[in-house]
Amino acid sequence: MAMDQNELKKTAAIKAAEFVEDGMIVGLGTGSTVTFLVEAIAKRVQEEGLHITGVATSKRTGKQAKSLGIPMKTIDEVPHVDLTIDGADEVDKNFQGIKGGGAAHAFEKVVATSSTKNIWIVDETKLVDTLGKFPLPLEVIPYGSTKVFDRLQNEGLNPKFRLNDDGERVKTHSDNYVIDLYMGHIDHPHLLANWLISQVGLLEHGLFLDIVNTVVVGTQDGPKILEAKRA
């Protein structure tokens, strides 16, 4: 019987947990795939006596990891991170990706860019030829956010403030808004990333470029480890 998306995510997460080694400081991403990862790492901590320190990228991940007995520190309390494992919303053939479906991309990028190695865990439906079908998340400070929004609209980037089920604007952990760009396809991710990050008031975007060299993909034939051929 075919595995559903959640089962595929779980197989990728369990496989990726094998990359964690004794003594490591491990960045733990955010999202449904990472929930399986945290369970798998916690199992190794409990059953194998694996000693690690976790660094969470969201309150949700931190709470889960702590409750399962993984010793945790904040990103500001550790000198560096050895390995970060996180989910992603889209990954292209060059291992460039979109993250932030759960609005955690700013914290995730802080941890990822402090990490010696980064691994993504995804199910096979997230592998794409061109990024951008998944709306690109931005984190924008509330002050002047309509000005940022207007600029994005004038550039034809099709922005929408992200709303919760009550119709209110979604807030990140830093109390900022999320604007999603409904672009359909992103032909030049680096150019777009550079333009976005130069916009005042726009704190961070969900393009994660040249960050990951290993992707563990949950497929119907089992988890597959993809390695980028990057210098």
Ligand SMILES: O=C[C@H](O)[C@H](O)[C@H](O)COP(=O)(O)O
């Ligand atoms: O902000 C959320 C993160 O970037 C997630 O890693 C991403 O959205 C993937 O989430 P999920 O594993 O739930 O599909």
